[in-house]
Amino acid sequence: MPEKDSGPSAPERSGETAGRSTGTAQSSAALPEVTRKQLVGALNTTADLLDVLGQEPFRANAYRGAARSLEATETPVADLMAAGFAGVPKVGKAIAADLTAYATTGIFAPLEEAASQVEPGVLGLFRVRGLGPKKIRALREAGVDSLEGLREAAQDGRVAALKGFGPKSAATILEAVEFVLGAQDRQHLSTGLDVSQALAGWLDGLDTRTAGDARRGLETVRVARVTVTGAAEDVTARLAGRVEDLAPVDPKPLLNGRVNGVPVEVAYAPAGARGALDLMMGGGTDYRESLRAVAKARGFDLSGRGLKREGTLIPTPTEADVLRELGLPLRPAEYRDPEHDGVWETLPPPAELVTVADLKGLLHTHSVWSDGAATLPEMVEEAVRLGGVSGGTFLGTGDHSRAAHYANGMSTERLRAYVREIRELQRAGLPILAGTEVDILEDGSLDYPDEDLLNLDYVVASVHSHFTLDRERQTARLVRAASHPLVTILGHPTGRLLLRRPGYALDLDAVLAAAAEAGTVVEINANPARLDLDWREALRWRDRLTFAINTDAHVPAGLGDTRYGVAVARKAGLTPEKVVNTLGQEEFLAFVRRQREARG
Template sequence: MPGGCAVAEAPGAATGLTRKHLVSAMKTTADLLDLLGEEPFRAQAYRSAARSLEGIEAEIAELLAGDFGGIPKVGRGIAAELSAYAQEGVFGPLEDAVSLVPPGVLSLFRVRGLGPKKIRALWNAGIASLEELREACRNGGVAALKGFGAKSAATILEAVEFALASQERQHLSTGLDVSLGLLDLLTGLEPRVAGDARRGLDTVRTARVTVTGSPEEVAARLEGRVEGLAPVEGKPVLAGRVNGVPVEVAYAPAPARGALDLMMGGAAGYRDELREHARAQGFSLSGRGLRRGDTLLDTPTEADVWRELGLPERPAEYRDPEHDAVWQSLPDPARLVTVHDLRGMLHTHTRWSDGAATVAEMAEETVRLGHEFLGTGDHSRAAAYANGLSIERLLEQLREVRELQAAGVPLVAGAEVDILEDGSLDYPDDVLSQLDYVVASVHSHFTLPPERQTERLVRAASHPLVTILGHPTGRLLLRRPSYAFDLDAVLAACEARGTVVEINANAYRLDLDWRVALAWRDRLTFAINTDAHVPSGLADARFGVAVARKAGLPPAGVVNTLGREEFLAFVARQRAARGQSSSGVS
C-alpha cells in the first residue's frame, strides 16, 4: 500500500489472488471509508462481506468461476468489484479511497491502538505522518487533543517508535507469498526462494529469488509485473517492488547456480565467512560462481560448492554467524522438525468463538493437509470480544466434540483459557478437568508492572491443569512488542511443572522467538500451534516450523508430533505428576 499502510496486502500480478488478499482489501477499504467519514453503511457492507468470505469453504478458483455470486453478504456490486480485482490486480474502491488520503496518514495505521476515528482526529490536528506523530507525543500536542490525554500519548509514543523501527520489514508470510508469486512467473528457469524467507526469519526485508538464466530472460518474464524492475549495479540481480515489497531476482548460468544460491541464501556475515574460507583454499567465491583463478568451476548445486570447499552441508536456517555454535552442536541436522512431523493441530478456533468454520470442517481440513487430529481451542468467557464461551456453551461444545469423536472424527477437546489479571484461569478447575487439554494465554492487561506480569504468568504456567502456555510473550510482529516481564522466570516455572510452551505459528506472532526457544530447547517441551481461525490457517504450521528449526528442535522436542492417543497419554502423565486426574477419551 502507498505510504506503508499496514492494513492491506494486495496481490498484484506477480503473487496471485488469494482469499487473504480479497478479505484484506475489503477490510482496508472499510477502514479508509471510516477514516474519510464517508458512507458508513458502505463501510459496514465491506466488513460484512469480508467476514462472510473468511468463513466459506469454496476454493478461490470456484469463487472466480462464479464471479463471486451467491456468497452471503456479498452483494452484486461488491461481487463485481471483486471480479474486476481478480482480472486487473486492483481493487477499485480501495484505490479510490487511498487516493484521498495522504501517504503519511496511511502510515498511521501501523501504530498499535490507532483506528480510523483516532487517526482522523490526528489528521484534523495537522498530524499527518509517523514522524509528526512522534514529535507531537513528545511535545504534548497529542496529550492536549480531546480524547487522548497524557497517558494515551505515552502509550502511542511507544507504539510509534516501534512502528518506525519496523516499517522497512514485512511479515514472513508476506515475503514468502511474494517470493512464491515470482516463482510462478519464472517457471522454467528453476526458480527458488532465497534470502530472509528461505532462512525462516520472522520478518523479511526483501523477497529474494534465484534462477538459472540470463537477465534478458528474467526481464522478459517480469516486465509489467514488477514495479521499477532494473539491474543492480555490479551484481547479477534485477530488483524492483511488488505492492511495495522490495524484490530481487538473482540469475546465473547453470555452472554457477550453486554459488549463487549460497550467496543469496545466507546472512552477510555467513557470506563473508564463506568467501574467506574459499580464499584460504585458493578459490574466489561470489554470486557469479566459484573460481580457481580465471576458471569457473562447475558447481550447479550448493552441495557442489561445499564439496569443493571441503565444508559440510548446512541448512539455510543456520547460515549466519549467530548460529555457528548451534550448528556445531546439532546431533543430527537432518532430523530437525518438519511440517510432516506434526500429527496434531492443537490450539485452533471454530465458530463456537471467533473462528469461521465448524469443528468438523476444521478437523476435515486437518486430515486433508496430512495431519492426524485436531485439538479444539476456542476462547473462554473473558474474551467477550471474541465471542468467548460461557461455561454452559463450553460444555455444549464438549458434548458435540464427544459425539464427533464417537463418530470417528479425530479430535481432542480443549480450550484457550484466558489468564486473568491475578494469574488465575477463566474457568474453574472442575470444568477444566473435563477437557482433554488446556491452553492458557494472556489477552488483556498487557501493561501491568513487570513484577506483577511475571507473577501472573508464573501462577498460570504452574496451574495443575494447564497443558500449554499460549503465545508466551504477547508480541505482534511489526505491531506490538512483548509485554514487560521476566520471561526466564516464567519458562523456569514451565520447566518445573512440565508445562509445554507454545511456538505460535501465526505469522503475525511467531511467539516464542526462536532465540529464546534455542536457549531453552534442552529444558522444555514445545508445541507448534497454528492458532488457526479459518481452515486455511492450518497451513500456517510452516511458519512455526521455521521458528522451531532455527531453534534446533527435533520432532521429539515438539509435543504435537505425538499421535492422538500418545498426546492424551502425555497429558494424563502431566496431570498425574501434579496430583490431578485426567478425563481422557475412550
C-alpha cells in the same frame, strides 16, 4: 480499560492490501492469483478508511460483513470468481463486481476511492498498536497524517493534548510508532514465501530456489529473493510486465523490482557458478563475509558470480562443491544466523528436524463458538483434508474463555455446551479433542474454575489483556499460570505481534524455567503475525522444554499456517520428539494424563 488482544487485526489487514491496490495497476498477467486474504483485506481496509473519513457507517458495515462472509467461505477463490461470488452472504452485486475487477487489475475501486480522500501516510497509522479508525480520525483532524508526523506530535505534546488521548496514551503511542518505523521495511515470512513462490511460477524452467531471509526461515523478510540458473535476458523475458520497475543491479548478477509492493531480487548464474550464487544469497551478511574471508585466506575469490582462483572460474554447481573447495562443512540454511555460531555443529542435521508432515494434531484452533468463522465440523473436515499435506490428522479445539468478551468468549454455561457438542462429534467418529484457550487473568489465575477445566481434554493458557503490567508483575503472572496443574500448553508466551508491537515486559527465562519445572508445553504460535515463541528463545531452551506448533487458526484456511511454525522450530533445531503435536490423538491424550498425574 486494559488493552485487549484478539490477535492480528486491522493493521495486518491493511498491510496485506497496500501494495496491491494503491493506484498502480499492472496488466492482469503481472499479478499473482489473488488470495482470499487479499480480498478480505481489501474489504476491511476500505471499511476502516470509511470510518476514518466519517462517511456512511452502513457502507463500512457492508464491507465488513462481506469480509466476514468471504473469510468463512471455503469455496476456492477461482470458483467464487467464476460464479461472480453468487451465494456468498452479504456480497452483493456491486461488491462482487469490484472484487472481480480487483482480482484482474490489482485495483479495488472502493478502496482507491476512499484512499484518494486521505493523505498517503494515513494507512500506515493502522499499524500502530492501539490505534483504530476512530483515533486515527481524531489524529487526522488534528493534522497528523503519517507515521513520522505521529512521532513528532507524540514528542511535542500535541497528541497528549487531544481529547481522548492524554500524556500516558501519548507516551504509549510514541513507543509503538517508533517500533513500527523500525520495522516498516520488512514483511511477514508468509508474504516473503508467497511472493517467492509467485516468482518461481513465472521463472519456470530456470531451476528457481527461494533465497535470503525466507530460505533461512526468519520471522520477517526484507526482500523476497530467489536464485535461478540462467542469464539476465532469461529472467527479463519471463518477468517483464510481471514485476514492477524490473532493473539490473550492476555490477551484480541481479535484477530487482517490486511485486505487490514487496521488494524482490532475482539473482542468476550459469550452472557452473550456481553453488556460489546460492551461498551468497542464502545467508546473512555475517555468514557471507565469513565465507569471503575464508576464501580470500585460501587464495580464492568468492562472489555471486562464482568461486575463482586467479581469475579462473572453478566449477561449483552446488553449495557443497564450494564448501568442499574451501575445506568447510556444509552449514544448513536454517543455521546460518549469528545465533547459531558455535552451536550449529551440535544441532541435528536438516533430515532429522521436524517437518510439516510430522504434525498429527492441529491444536489451539477457534470456531464459531468464540471468534472463529467456521463450525467445529468444518474445522475438523479441513484438518482431515490436510492430513498428509500439512500434517493434520486430528483437530484440537481452543475457543476463548469468558474474559475475552471482545472475542465472543464462552461463559461457563456455553463452555459446557461446547464440550457436549465435541463429545457428540467424538461419538460420531470425528477426530476432535475438547480444549480451550483460557485467559490468564491479571493475577495469574485462570478464567475458568478447575472443575470445568478438568472436563476438557487439554488446556491452552494465554495472555490477552493487561500488557502494560510492570516486568515483575507480568513475570509473576505467567509463572503462576505456567505452573498451574491443569495447563497443558502456554500459548504465545510473549504476546508479540510482528511488525506491530513487541512482546510485553517480562523475565522470559523465569517463565520458561517454571514451564520446564511443571512439564508445561510451550507454544510456537504458527500465525505468521506472531511466530511466538521466537526461534532464538526456543534454540536456547530446546533441551529443557517440550513445544507445540499451533496454528491459532480462526478459519479453516488458517490450519495451513503450520509451515511457518515449523520454520521457527527448524531454526531452533527441534526434532519431532521435542514437539508434542507430532503425537497421534490417543498418544497426545496419554501425554496429558501423564502430565497431570506428575503434578499430583
